[in-house]
Amino acid sequence: MNRTKVSLVMVGHVDHGKSTLIGRILADTDSVAKDKMEELRKVSKNTGNELEYAFLLDHLREEREQGITIDTTQTFFQTENREYQIIDAPGHVEFVKNMITGTAQANSAVLIVDAVEGVMQQTKRHAYILSLLGIQDIIVAVNKMDKAGYSEERYIEVVKEIKEIFEQLRLSCKYFIPMSALKGDNVCKASENMKWYKGGDFLTIMESIEVKQEKRECPFIVPIQDVYKMEDKRIAVGRVECGELHTGCEIRVVQTEQITQVQSIEKYLEKRSEAAAGECIGITTKDAIFLERGSVVCDKEADVQYDNVINANIIWLERENVQCSQRLIMRCSTQETACALEEVYHKINTEQLTEADDNDQKMNYLDAGRVRIRTKNKLAFTRFTDCENTGRFVLLRNNSICANGIIL
Amino acid sequence: MDYLTELENESIYLIREAYAQFRDIGMLWSIGKDSTTLLWLIRKAFYGRVPFPVIHLDTGYKFKEIYDFRDRYAKEWGLNLLVYRNEKAIQNGISPKTGKLECCTELKTNALKQVVAQNNIKALYLGIRRDEHGVRAKERFFSVRDSDFEWNYKEQSVEMWDQHKTNAEENEHFRIHPILSWTERDIWNYIKRENIPMTKLYFSNGSCRYRSIGCETCCSPIASTADTIDKIIEELENTNVSERSGRAQDKEADYMMEKLRTLGYM
Numbered sequence: 046m047n048r049t050k051v052s053l054v055m056v057g058h059v060d061h062g063k064s065t066l067i068g069r070i071l072a073d074t075d076s077v078a079k080d081k082m083e084e085l086r087k088v089s090k091n092t093g094n095e096l097e098y099a100f101l102l103d104h105l106r107e108e109r110e111q112g113i114t115i116d117t118t119q120t121f122f123q124t125e126n127r128e129y130q131i132i133d134a135p136g137h138v139e140f141v142k143n144m145i146t147g148t149a150q151a152n153s154a155v156l157i158v159d160a161v162e163g164v165m166q167q168t169k170r171h172a173y174i175l176s177l178l179g180i181q182d183i184i185v186a187v188n189k190m191d192k193a194g195y196s197e198e199r200y201i202e203v204v205k206e207i208k209e210i211f212e213q214l215r216l217s218c219k220y221f222i223p224m225s226a227l228k229g230d231n232v233c234k235a236s237e238n239m240k241w242y243k244g245g246d247f248l249t250i251m252e253s254i255e256v257k258q259e260k261r262e263c264p265f266i267v268p269i270q271d272v273y274k275m276e277d278k279r280i281a282v283g284r285v286e287c288g289e290l291h292t293g294c295e296i297r298v299v300q301t302e303q304i305t306q307v308q309s310i311e312k313y314l315e316k317r318s319e320a321a322a323g324e325c326i327g328i329t330t331k332d333a334i335f336l337e338r339g340s341v342v343c344d345k346e347a348d349v350q351y352d353n354v355i356n357a358n359i360i361w362l363e364r365e366n367v368q369c370s371q372r373l374i375m376r377c378s379t380q381e382t383a384c385a386l387e388e389v390y391h392k393i394n395t396e397q398l399t400e401a402d403d404n405d406q407k408m409n410y411l412d413a414g415r416v417r418i419r420t421k422n423k424l425a426f427t428r429f430t431d432c433e434n435t436g437r438f439v440l441l442r443n444n445s446i447c448a449n450g451i452i453l
Numbered sequence: 454m455d456y457l458t459e460l461e462n463e464s465i466y467l468i469r470e471a472y473a474q475f476r477d478i479g480m481l482w483s484i485g486k487d488s489t490t491l492l493w494l495i496r497k498a499f500y501g502r503v504p505f506p507v508i509h510l511d512t513g514y515k516f517k518e519i520y521d522f523r524d525r526y527a528k529e530w531g532l533n534l535l536v537y538r539n540e541k542a543i544q545n546g547i548s549p550k551t552g553k554l555e556c557c558t559e560l561k562t563n564a565l566k567q568v569v570a571q572n573n574i575k576a577l578y579l580g581i582r583r584d585e586h587g588v589r590a591k592e593r594f595f596s597v598r599d600s601d602f603e604w605n606y607k608e609q610s611v612e613m614w615d616q617h618k619t620n621a622e623e624n625e626h627f628r629i630h631p632i633l634s635w636t637e638r639d640i641w642n643y644i645k646r647e648n649i650p651m652t653k654l655y656f657s658n659g660s661c662r663y664r665s666i667g668c669e670t671c672c673s674p675i676a677s678t679a680d681t682i683d684k685i686i687e688e689l690e691n692t693n694v695s696e697r698s699g700r701a702q703d704k705e706a707d708y709m710m711e712k713l714r715t716l717g718y719m
Contacts, residue, residue, distance in 0.1 A: 048456055078693055078694050078695035080694055104588050104711070106711060118590040121583070145611060146611050149614055271469055271472065273499065284466055323454050323459065325465040325466050325469070444618065445611070449611075
């Protein structure tokens, strides 16, 4: 049981075959229970279709009746060395919010493109979202090759189209695979129909994606989630977002500039003298200093800014647009404050990936752009590239998440 | 970080987030393996002291082993245990024989509605997992239920980067799902690693065992000789049958689970 975990999301335009590919992998690797497979045969027959692999994922009545994925879902399967969490994301423009919810949980992605249709609006938008979410390990699956006559020429054309987009978005991609998820070509075994393709099948390539490591080399940062009063002490709990800390090490509270030392690292029924990135811990401090939810505790050397002006890339997720100076709420790590957009520049139409020509200082549904945000209270933050969890945030309006962004 | 430790940290983070947002919170404990594992994680998150009520919805049809286990560990772990029965429905003769959908709705969902209302609960920790059922796979970590307990699965809120929707309207409540990402195998591997006590219903009596437990009337055991945790894990590595195949409410008719869940079922 020393398998590593890989979270992989399937994205791409509607009907390009995301759910079908997942269903196919599950079926071909014998990851579907016998009774579920029988259930699938039965329901597929009811809809008058052959085996609907997508039904292994699309469980809602509306999804099956309309043959689309509405909400993101997850499924699990294992190989000898890995535990896969496969996330299916809807491709329809109506459900971009659900797509983002699913994609934000992944560390790698598969972008699926229909070989006949080629790059479509949601292909572009999803590629943009991958870049915004900082997902760098991407496999491009050129699907439905059966319908394109298994033509190498067509495959090369589609790959060229995608490469142009990736270049524009500064996304890197090592893997391109021509496949037919429906027929099983190049999914779990090499295709007999595309002998011109010499790369590996999908499963083999999936097994070779690198697993992301926690950032341990940099100075540590711990945003405080809560403070628990125990009988004899107060424990401040939080997750180490990067770096490592140990008992006795010096810490700085970003908001108050107080400096003290870690008295103890608290984990239930464990004696710990150190903790590293990714761990949920509690700490007590040598001097009695005031900590509360939202306090950010870090190494003296950590490059954490404390400011009320933030430059970021955001995407707007609500139908109703937002204008500068409109009141929003920002949540960044465990902090929360009121804020407003101060300026919108480099607005991008995510459907075309072109710069919007209007500079009306508004953001419409699914617009992305570079913005300057002013917060009411100062915020402790980092750049996204320095520490992911303290370098990204969401915006809320009327208690709902309406945008997400990464700090530049 | 190994895979189980990663999952443990994810869950503890979610448990602490929910408690930071909602002090009027409770936990549903069915005494099964998932909610007992969740309870274990909660005890870890709060350093051994569970600072809210632990609720057991008693349908009256549970296995005797479940009641024994509940009473023993409620005492040992110092839990604020709240046992709740929908007495009115029980007196009205609701039972699995009168219809499973109605029985689950009355004795579980409606019992839950009553206990939430009476105790002014704003959020509930639940031990459901995505890999149990395709409909549960669509869940969010923080999932809102309206005053009728309905789950609007077509309009779920955005949830990302550990940021969740946390503001409910009056009469709404949140379901908090800290072990949503765990699989059945993860649960058993963790039970083994942490040595979490489990009711003996899960272990083979020589010829069969329960893989998923609920009411005695609606659960069937599977043929199995797995009488230790190691053997259970081995069995799961090789099985070709789904976890809840012995649970009646999952398949009595198409979309039964979806119907139950939109009505407020767990």
